[in-house]
Amino acid sequence: MISRRNPWDVLLNHVNVMGDGAGPTSVHMSGGTTGHVLNNNFMSDFRDMMVAYYELCSIVSLDVMRHISCGLGIRPSIPQGGYDPCMDYDYDFFTPFHSRKDFDLQAKYYPRLGAATRVRQGVAVQNAQSPQNPDGVRVLRRKGAKTTPLAPEAAPGADAAAPAVRLDTHKDLSTITLLSQDAVGGLEVWDEEKQQFTTVPVLEDALLVNAGVFLEKWTGGLIGATPHRVRNVRDGSSRCSIVFFALPNHDAKIEPLLQQDDNPATDAEDGFLAGDLMPTP
Ligand SMILES: O=C(O)CCC(=O)C(=O)O
Numbered sequence: 533m534i535s536r537r538n539p540w541d542v543l544l545n546h547v548n549v550m551g552d553g554a555g556p557t558s559v560h561m562s563g564g565t566t567g568h569v570l571n572n573n574f575m576s577d578f579r580d581m582m583v584a585y586y587e588l589c590s591i592v593s594l595d596v597m598r599h600i601s602c603g604l605g606i607r608p609s610i611p612q613g614g615y616d617p618c619m620d621y622d623y624d625f626f627t628p629f630h631s632r633k634d635f636d637l638q639a640k641y642y643p644r645l646g647a648a649t650r651v652r653q654g655v656a657v658q659n660a661q662s663p664q665n666p667d668g669v670r671v672l673r674r675k676g677a678k679t680t681p682l683a684p685e686a687a688p689g690a691d692a693a694a695p696a697v698r699l700d701t702h703k704d705l706s707t708i709t710l711l712s713q714d715a716v717g718g719l720e721v722w723d724e725e726k727q728q729f730t731t732v733p734v735l736e737d738a739l740l741v742n743a744g745v746f747l748e749k750w751t752g753g754l755i756g757a758t759p760h761r762v763r764n765v766r767d768g769s770s771r772c773s774i775v776f777f778a779l780p781n782h783d784a785k786i787e788p789l790l791q792q793d794d795n796p797a798t799d800a801e802d803g804f805l806a807g808d809l810m811p812t813p
């Protein structure tokens with residue numbers, strides 16, 4: 533949809549030419565790698581980058597909503613006598629409900645799954661090897677917590693103890709969600725026809741658009757919110773994604789759209805305020 537580099541590449545390799553003139557700084561990343569060249573002003577760059585990405589996603593998501601509005605064949609309401617076939621589609625049916633741009637942008641880091649996941653009851657603090665604990669992991673237990681034997685060290689490249697799913701199946705609380713994941717992948721969406729999850733390929737030049745629960749409600753289920761999940765792939769490698777939730781204004785009244793031949797009098801579902809579905813602070 534829009535051309536982009538991997539968003540984390542953009543953030544981590546960003547050099548702020550407008551910086552303080554001190555020049556770029558070499559930064560040591562965890563794991564001992566050096567190589568990302570960053571300006572001293574990194575965190576303010578980070579903020580600027582996130583805000584810019586947010587603005588871009590806002591524009592794109594509103595455009596996607598216009599396409600959905602058109603695809604659904606929504607026309608401006610006509611008080612009496614049915615729709616006028618000459619009347620244009622109402623491209624902007626959804627957009628006014630999103631005028632406040634109370635959208636939610638989340639940069640997600642899923643940590644590497646490995647030794648830490650083997651410690652269920654406490655926090656690994658230091659090495660103390662013993663026959664029962666050959667890996668030398670010492671744990672502090674919470675009072676009353678049962679001791680769980682530590683699993684043996686997994687062979688390099690394998691991770692038997694790691695869970696199969698990193699983020700459980702869910703639908704997003706959004707009208708639509710724009711999603712990008714890094715090269716590790718793992719995102720899966722539910723294919724209603726095949727009745728199975730399907731892998732979302734790592735998309736270098738595109739964003740994934742997921743329908744959220746507000747769109748499902750608005751369309752009376754015609755466009756169902758997409759169930760999706762994140763599977764653990766690549767033996768528990770760390771993973772990054774950036775997720776943009778386009779949310780309606782809290783006071784947007786969401787009334788399910790009617791199909792042409794529906795009789796409003798028989799429409800069972802009443803409208804509701806978008807804020808009623810949103811978590812209270
Ligand atoms: O990390 C991902 O790829 C998906 C995240 C997600 O589905 C969510 O935050 O709702």
Ligand SMILES: [Fe+2]
Binds near residue numbers: 702703704760
């Ligand atoms: Fe999600």
